[in-house]
Amino acid sequence: MSVPKKPGGKALEVLQNLPRITLANLRPEPGSKQREKKRGRGQHGGNRSGRGHKGERQRGTRPRLGFEGGQTPFYLVIPKYGYNEGHSRRPQYQPLSLKRLQYLIDLGRVDPTQPIDLTQLVNARGVTVQPLKRDYGVQLVDEGADIFAAKINIEVQRASEGAIAAIERNGGGFSSSPSRSSCAGSLSQRECCQGRIWSHITQIAENRGYLADPEKIRQARLALAQKYGYILPDISKDELYHMLSMRKDVRQIFFGLAPGWVVNMPEKKILKPTDEKLLKYYSS
Amino acid sequence: MAASFTLRGALLSVSRLRCRTPGPPAGAAGLRFVCNAGPEERRAGIIESTEEYRFVERLIPPSRVPAPPRHAGVTPSGWSPPADSPPPLPYVIRRSRMHNIPVYTDLTNGSRKMTLIRKVEGDIWALEKDVKEFLKEVTGKELPTQVNEVTMTLKVKGHFDGELKQWLTSKGF
Numbered sequence: 001m002s003v004p005k006k007p008g009g010k011a012l013e014v015l016q017n018l019p020r021i022t023l024a025n026l027r028p029e030p031g032s033k034q035r036e037k038k039r040g041r042g043q044h045g046g047n048r049s050g051r052g053h054k055g056e057r058q059r060g061t062r063p064r065l066g067f068e069g070g071q072t073p074f075y076l077v078i079p080k081y082g083y084n085e086g087h088s089r090r091p092q093y094q095p096l097s098l099k100r101l102q103y104l105i106d107l108g109r110v111d112p113t114q115p116i117d118l119t120q121l122v123n124a125r126g127v128t129v130q131p132l133k134r135d136y137g138v139q140l141v142d143e144g145a146d147i148f149a150a151k152i153n154i155e156v157q158r159a160s161e162g163a164i165a166a167i168e169r170n171g172g173g174f175s176s177s178p179s180r181s182s183c184a185g186s187l188s189q190r191e192c193c194q195g196r197i198w199s200h201i202t203q204i205a206e207n208r209g210y211l212a213d214p215e216k217i218r219q220a221r222l223a224l225a226q227k228y229g230y231i232l233p234d235i236s237k238d239e240l241y242h243m244l245s246m247r248k249d250v251r252q253i254f255f256g257l258a259p260g261w262v263v264n265m266p267e268k269k270i271l272k273p274t275d276e277k278l279l280k281y282y283s284s
Numbered sequence: 285m286a287a288s289f290t291l292r293g294a295l296l297s298v299s300r301l302r303c304r305t306p307g308p309p310a311g312a313a314g315l316r317f318v319c320n321a322g323p324e325e326r327r328a329g330i331i332e333s334t335e336e337y338r339f340v341e342r343l344i345p346p347s348r349v350p351a352p353p354r355h356a357g358v359t360p361s362g363w364s365p366p367a368d369s370p371p372p373l374p375y376v377i378r379r380s381r382m383h384n385i386p387v388y389t390d391l392t393n394g395s396r397k398m399t400l401i402r403k404v405e406g407d408i409w410a411l412e413k414d415v416k417e418f419l420k421e422v423t424g425k426e427l428p429t430q431v432n433e434v435t436m437t438l439k440v441k442g443h444f445d446g447e448l449k450q451w452l453t454s455k456g457f
Contacts, residue, residue: 011433099361106359107352107383114342123345149360256339268337274329 091136093158094127098166099144101126105152115246115255116154118179137179142166153244164208165224171233173244177202177210180253210247251283258282352383367456375406377457385449385457399445401438412438415448422447 039049051058066073104110109124118138121127129135137157145166153173167174202209205216225232235244260282262271358364370376380386386402404411412431419427430439
């Protein structure tokens with residue numbers, strides 16, 4: 001074999017100096033391929049061919065899987081219960097831990113100086129939402145609540161109490177609202193807002209729902225600060241207060257954009273209608 | 285990403301919907317907002333603006349991984365940026381395209397644990413020597429390693445991704 005000139009290049013040197021590799025030159029490493037056992041041939045594969053001695057085993061007439069000789073089998077003794085009934089119709093929320101959110105902010109994929117929304121998280125490839133798999137949005141999980149240190153204005157669909165506490169402890173703003181794009185397919189928006197499915201989330205101050213009473217939200221913030229033992233920072237004195245308190249309108253899907261506007265992407269312009277019939281239609 | 289949100293598709297479909305201007309003929313049934321004004325009056329009833337276009341730009345997903353902002357030291361999430369100048373060693377371990385250390389764990393056949401170091405450049409045998417010494421201090425055992433010079437990767441038996449990542453960041457890679 002050729003002698004390598006520099007360390008670390010042995011394999012490439014060998015490849016370059018030896019003749020061309022073809023199927024005729026290749027051979028598996030000795031000991032890597034083991035011969036398979038052929039049944040019905042030779043001293044070890046023959047005789048009963050690995051089937052055992054007489055009975056149902058050798059004759060291949062064993063009963064079905066789960067049969068217990070006539071005793072009521074296990075899978076019939078246990079009564080049915082609807083644990084998984086309707087599982088494919090249950091709403092699912094993709095979890096997002098605070099640790100991952102902090103990682104995304106540190107790497108500059110999510111901008112903490114702008115309100116963080118489901119669209120921002122998906123653009124940053126922080127979460128992957130699959131609406132066809134009954135994903136109704138994102139939920140915040142409080143893994144990493146102790147290392148979380150970012151002041152953000154975030155809007156997700158669900159969050160655990162510890163996650164809300166961690167965000168508010170760092171002086172951020174939190175609100176929860178259903179993702180309007182996901183429920184547009186199944187129900188109309190108005191049914192969504194007033195429906196019983198989300199009323200327990202959107203109107204409750206503990207979840208900082210977008211339909212909840214602002215006074216109750218303020219009290220809930222104080223209660224949460226007392227429960228988790230931190231002083232609630234006053235965000236009205238913050239320089240980013242305007243950004244932190246930006247909330248979407250009830251029917252708005254994207255921040256800063258309203259329905260009925262036409263976007264001219266090549267010329268980077270937005271055309272807004274002024275006819276009052278159109279405006280009435282788009283705000284209905 | 286095929287099944288995830290396609291915002292651009294939604295935006296374009298919304299704008300295409302609205303773009304279908306309600307024009308005469310009057311036999312266009314089903315249009316709630318047919319306006320019988322002439323085309324000049326319709327065009328005058330539109331305001332153009334460019335200030336809100338930044339909200340549209342925010343919705344477009346970026347196609348490249350953004351460069352991380354400058355940090356002085358370890359970030360709260362545990363990520364630390366690479367050193368400004370590469371350390372004076374005979375090998376270099378590049379960061380992945382998401383700016384992380386390329387050390388990965390592998391589990392095959394249900395119980396075969398391996399740690400893989402990818403994206404090695406330079407003298408891979410020196411790296412193998414250093415890794416063996418470091419893991420000898422950590423575990424006290426001589427661990428089998430495998431060097432692949434063609435793909436420039438190093439495999440170590442056992443799960444040591446946490447220790448190796450910390451060791452490589454302390455070196456400055």
